[in-house]
Amino acid sequence: MIERVIAKSGGTVLRFDGRLLASAVDPQGEARAWASRRQFFLSRVRTVFILGAGSGYHVAEIAVNCESSIVVLETMNEIADQVNSIHGFDPARIRFEIVGDLKGVRASETVRKGVAESFVVLTHPASVQTAPEFYRDCRALLLGRDWGSLNWQWGVKGHLAFETEPNIGGGDGPLTIYDLEQTELVQDSTVREKLLIKALRELLK
Amino acid sequence: MRVLVISLLRIGDFLQTVPALTGMKTQFQVKKIDVLTFAQVKALQPMVADVDNWWTLDRDELQAGLGRGDLPLLTSYSVLKEKLDEVSAADYDCVINLTHTRFSGWVSGYIQSRRRIGLAMDGNGSAMFHSPWFQYLDDHADRPGRDIFHYTDIFFHGCGLKGAERIWNLRETKRGRAEIKDIAGEEIIAIQPLTSDTKKNWGAERWADMMTRFQLLRPKVRFALLCAPNEADAVDEIVKMSIARGVRADKAMLSLEGAFSLLKRSRLLITGDTSIKHLAHAANIRILELSLGSSDWRRTGVYRKDSLILQPRVPCVPCPHSNACLRPSHECAEQLSPELVAASAHHFLGDNWMVLKQLAHEYLKEAALLRTFNTAAGFWMAADLSEARPDVILESLVERSTWTFLLNQEHRTQLPQFGSEGVRMRNELSRLLPREPTFELHRHLGFIEAEAGRRKSEMENHLREMKRPGRLQGVAEIGELRRESSRIETSLKQAEIKIKLIHALKSQMTEKA
Numbered sequence: 001m002i003e004r005v006i007a008k009s010g011g012t013v014l015r016f017d018g019r020l021l022a023s024a025v026d027p028q029g030e031a032r033a034w035a036s037r038r039q040f041f042l043s044r045v046r047t048v049f050i051l052g053a054g055s056g057y058h059v060a061e062i063a064v065n066c067e068s069s070i071v072v073l074e075t076m077n078e079i080a081d082q083v084n085s086i087h088g089f090d091p092a093r094i095r096f097e098i099v100g101d102l103k104g105v106r107a108s109e110t111v112r113k114g115v116a117e118s119f120v121v122l123t124h125p126a127s128v129q130t131a132p133e134f135y136r137d138c139r140a141l142l143l144g145r146d147w148g149s150l151n152w153q154w155g156v157k158g159h160l161a162f163e164t165e166p167n168i169g170g171g172d173g174p175l176t177i178y179d180l181e182q183t184e185l186v187q188d189s190t191v192r193e194k195l196l197i198k199a200l201r202e203l204l205k
Numbered sequence: 206m207r208v209l210v211i212s213l214l215r216i217g218d219f220l221q222t223v224p225a226l227t228g229m230k231t232q233f234q235v236k237k238i239d240v241l242t243f244a245q246v247k248a249l250q251p252m253v254a255d256v257d258n259w260w261t262l263d264r265d266e267l268q269a270g271l272g273r274g275d276l277p278l279l280t281s282y283s284v285l286k287e288k289l290d291e292v293s294a295a296d297y298d299c300v301i302n303l304t305h306t307r308f309s310g311w312v313s314g315y316i317q318s319r320r321r322i323g324l325a326m327d328g329n330g331s332a333m334f335h336s337p338w339f340q341y342l343d344d345h346a347d348r349p350g351r352d353i354f355h356y357t358d359i360f361f362h363g364c365g366l367k368g369a370e371r372i373w374n375l376r377e378t379k380r381g382r383a384e385i386k387d388i389a390g391e392e393i394i395a396i397q398p399l400t401s402d403t404k405k406n407w408g409a410e411r412w413a414d415m416m417t418r419f420q421l422l423r424p425k426v427r428f429a430l431l432c433a434p435n436e437a438d439a440v441d442e443i444v445k446m447s448i449a450r451g452v453r454a455d456k457a458m459l460s461l462e463g464a465f466s467l468l469k470r471s472r473l474l475i476t477g478d479t480s481i482k483h484l485a486h487a488a489n490i491r492i493l494e495l496s497l498g499s500s501d502w503r504r505t506g507v508y509r510k511d512s513l514i515l516q517p518r519v520p521c522v523p524c525p526h527s528n529a530c531l532r533p534s535h536e537c538a539e540q541l542s543p544e545l546v547a548a549s550a551h552h553f554l555g556d557n558w559m560v561l562k563q564l565a566h567e568y569l570k571e572a573a574l575l576r577t578f579n580t581a582a583g584f585w586m587a588a589d590l591s592e593a594r595p596d597v598i599l600e601s602l603v604e605r606s607t608w609t610f611l612l613n614q615e616h617r618t619q620l621p622q623f624g625s626e627g628v629r630m631r632n633e634l635s636r637l638l639p640r641e642p643t644f645e646l647h648r649h650l651g652f653i654e655a656e657a658g659r660r661k662s663e664m665e666n667h668l669r670e671m672k673r674p675g676r677l678q679g680v681a682e683i684g685e686l687r688r689e690s691s692r693i694e695t696s697l698k699q700a701e702i703k704i705k706l707i708h709a710l711k712s713q714m715t716e717k718a
Binding site: 040041044045046117118119120121142143144145150153154157174175176177180191192194195196197198199200202203204 | 263264266267268269270271272273274275276277278279280281282283284285286287289306307308311312314315326327328330
């Protein structure tokens with residue numbers, strides 16, 4: 001059940017199943033602090049994925065901090081509607097994708113368009129509590145630091161899919177640029193992509 | 206013609222490319238020069254007149270994207286790709302890489318262009334240089350301390366530019382002037398006490414001691430200690446230490462524009478190996494450089510002529526860039542006394558080169574005092590004031606002329622100008638060694654020529670040996686053999702040119718006599 005609560009600072013915040021989706025004291029201040037810790041690439045990527053609509057204050061804060069397109073992945077339509085009614089977001093700039101599972105995320109045209117270009121993914125902790133497993137998997141898919149999600153992203157970017165799983169140094173840790181450099185796909189793909197991977201690897205030396 | 210210049214290192218490295226940028230606009234009538242740099246270098250934008258458009262990459266962000274687990278693995282890849290695709294779409298007639306790092310080589314290889322100059326890597330990881338000058342730079346890159354052309358000269362000639370003129374075209378800005386409006390003094394001495402590398406720093410105590418001594422010699426001085434925001438605390442400490450000793454010193458935390466304006470109003474800059482020394486060149490003031498740690502004045506020393514470089518005489522300088530100091534203590538910094546730096550600065554300000562020469566002899570074991578100059582052909586050099594060794598100067602001069610001939614491929618022209626180069630060298634010798642008897646110079650030249658002759662025979666024998674039938678053991682050897690053969694042919698050509706130049710110089714000297 002979704003309720004509206006008036007925060008001490010005056011704004012409206014949402015409560016879902018008894019859990020507040022933003023601070024009931026100062027949601028704007030909380031959103032500012034949240035956004036200030038997530039500045040990497042904000043001004044350079046074309047899409048910012050936000051996991052969870054929350055009460056929308058964090059979305060509004062990101063919107064003033066960058067010029068990228070914003071895609072909010074949310075599991076409940078009702079929350080998205082409430083957030084839009086509170087903030088009146090411009091749908092051309094901020095899109096809400098209602099998705100319930102990874103299949104839906106992979107199939108979403110909006111998501112695929114974002115993944116095809118540069119993007120970052122930001123998690124909103126209060127929203128994650130509403131569907132922890134889904135958001136965890138969704139984050140992993142977008143981070144692309146495991147074999148399956150990297151392969152999917154690489155394909156969405158218009159490259160040929162990997163033929164074989166890269167040997168991640170024999171370990172189970174997250175993938176790195178070194179793994180990407182060693183994959184058959186990169187070595188067999190067009191030369192120009194390979195040059196980029198090689199260039200990036202130099203930055204870690 | 207539209208040109209993209211890649212300069213993907215630090216601010217100081219970019220500043221050393223400025224004469225090449227200006228040269229391209231004046232000599233080649235290049236209509237548009239754009240640059241691709243790291244984001245922090247763009248701070249120079251308001252001052253650099255010859256650049257039309259700045260593309261930037263954020264190195265820190267790209268690195269973070271690769272290393273941080275909370276950022277998508279492919280974000281750095283996509284951001285870099287999108288930026289470089291945008292650069293490629295600008296459709297440059299020529300891409301010139303003036304960086305010489307592997308990162309810049311891959312980037313240069315990725316950007317599409319009809320023509321390239323400088324390092325570019327291809328998909329197989331092969332490096333292409335597109336100019337003998339950049340091949341030379343690559344061959345000499347990992348040999349610190351070896352006699353080599355200054356990077357500014359390599360960049361200039363590598364771009365195909367000719368002539369002796371190097372213009373450091375930087376402009377002062379309103380913002381810069383506004384930043385320093387409260388800094389006043391009859392005799393401002395700008396100090397840049399910190400560098401980007403602790404190995405190249407001299408130490409707070411020594412700076413304070415030097416300023417104390419310098420103020421005793423020149424009572425009207427006021428010191429302005431330049432720093433960036435991240436250096437503010439360390440500079441505060443030096444200022445505090447100095448004020449406690451009665452020194453008039455202020456912290457000058459300024460932007461690059463402010464620093465440039467301050468330098469223009471200062472009488473002298475004393476600095477380590479920093480970008481500020483290159484900025485000071487364009488500000489037209491005296492520059493005293495302390496060359497410590499990995500600082501290699503032969504490649505990146507202060508380019509302004511009649512500048513003074515002090516380098517401690519310890520066996521490990523210059524040390525490699527990438528390693529930490531391996532000595533039990535920071536020997537090079539300890540070896541250079543505040544007393545010598547203060548006295549040198551004082552006499553340098555008075556343009557008293559005779560006294561500086563005496564100082565060089567007096568402190569012979571402690572440090573080398575080097576005076577910078579430009580040869581008639583335009584090449585930068587620095588001469589040790591304590592060293593009255595004509596053979597060293599002569600050899601260095603002949604070596605430089607030989608390389609210039611070779612790298613500019615002048616020996617391949619229909620009428621190689623050995624005679625003109627002989628005249629230039631003779632004029633240079635008259636200036637550098639005015640009192641050296643001609644017969645002595647002939648004797649030294651005879652020795653250099655004999656050495657070159659020996660080298661030539663050695664290389665000819667090597668080549669003969671390599672071409673002997675049955676020399677190859679397998680296909681894998683062919684590539685290595687080709688490279689080796691190319692190296693030997695270059696050495697052979699170098700020896701031949703050197704001998705011809707020596708003949709030309711000897712003939713000019715005989716004529717003059």
